Amino acid sequence: MPATTQKFSMTASPLRLRWFTENCFEIKLANGKTIVIDPMLPKKPDPNNPQMLDSFYSGYTVENLEGADYVIINHTHGDHTAQLREVYERFEPIVICHETVAMKLAEFYNIPPRKIFPYVANQCYDFGDFSLETFPGLHSGSRKDVGFAESWAENMKRHADEKETWLGVAGSMFNTNFIINTYDNISIAFNAGEFTPVLKNAWNNRRPNILLKHLVHIERDNPLETMADIIQTVGAQLTLPMTHQRGCMDLEYAYKGKFDINEYADLVNEMLSKRGLSSRMFSPQSGKWHTLNVSLVQDK
Numbered sequence: 513m514p515a516t517t518q519k520f521s522m523t524a525s526p527l528r529l530r531w532f533t534e535n536c537f538e539i540k541l542a543n544g545k546t547i548v549i550d551p552m553l554p555k556k557p558d559p560n561n562p563q564m565l566d567s568f569y570s571g572y573t574v575e576n577l578e579g580a581d582y583v584i585i586n587h588t589h590g591d592h593t594a595q596l597r598e599v600y601e602r603f604e605p606i607v608i609c610h611e612t613v614a615m616k617l618a619e620f621y622n623i624p625p626r627k628i629f630p631y632v633a634n635q636c637y638d639f640g641d642f643s644l645e646t647f648p649g650l651h652s653g654s655r656k657d658v659g660f661a662e663s664w665a666e667n668m669k670r671h672a673d674e675k676e677t678w679l680g681v682a683g684s685m686f687n688t689n690f691i692i693n694t695y696d697n698i699s700i701a702f703n704a705g706e707f708t709p710v711l712k713n714a715w716n717n718r719r720p721n722i723l724l725k726h727l728v729h730i731e732r733d734n735p736l737e738t739m740a741d742i743i744q745t746v747g748a749q750l751t752l753p754m755t756h757q758r759g760c761m762d763l764e765y766a767y768k769g770k771f772d773i774n775e776y777a778d779l780v781n782e783m784l785s786k787r788g789l790s791s792r793m794f795s796p797q798s799g800k801w802h803t804l805n806v807s808l809v810q811d812k
């Protein structure tokens with residue numbers, strides 16, 4: 513029998529990703545193709561734009577993006593779309609958005625119609641580089657007591673532009689969560705908005721590897737258990753928070769204003785560990801690339 517050289521470990525690295533601010537992620541697949549989620553990378557805080565919170569500024573701009581073959585839009589509020597035009601000018605990506613908002617989004621950001629890919633919820637779209645499963649979402653903190661006319665007037669006051677006002681009102685209605693399935697079998701779930709019963713059931717069956725979860729509203733009376741329950745339900749090995757750079761009303765309430773995302777993740781992880789789960793929550797540093805590795809390592 514010929515001699516072999518024994519290896520003691522092997523690592524596959526199916527993707528790299530980084531989070532910038534709010535819901536904005538850049539994901540680089542193994543074949544070099546890049547997906548940008550919710551492009552919001554403002555150059556600096558804008559005192560003339562009350563919509564542009566200081567906390568939205570991360571120090572990274574569209575110039576820092578390495579690529580964008582695809583842009584996926586969760587909903588059409590400015591903190592999910594503000595730099596869409598700049599990203600388009602740099603990379604000419606396919607822009608993937610809900611079919612109801614596709615026309616207005618293309619018009620407002622001047623995206624060529626042929627570069628828009630409209631989706632609906634509860635479908636799976638194969639882009640070759642990845643497939644996208646879509647799930648109906650619900651905007652968090654929706655003000656159910658505000659009538660349509662009042663909502664339009666509020667948006668008009670903020671935007672002073674009819675097209676942007678339309679996108680603002682539509683953004684509260686059309687919110688879509690999704691799972692990106694890479695061609696080498698990694699699944700990334702994205703949830704900006706409520707973790708609804710629909711998502712709970714769908715993702716409990718689907719069980720993606722990674723969960724990108726926004727943190728603006730988490731149950732204030734029980735924030736640890738709520739997050740641990742969501743992670744256990746979804747079953748993702750890794751959960752990455754988003755929107756936490758602007759704080760989180762419920763967490764600040766629960767922790768009396770001393771909310772720290774890393775301490776929170778530690779506490780959630782302790783709870784997951786006690787439940788016998790290997791799933792973990794991790795808050796990556798803004799703008800820094802992180803590599804997802806799948807490793808098999810011989811025990812020492």
Ligand SMILES: [Fe+2]
Pocket residue numbers: 587589651683
């Ligand atoms: Fe929104």
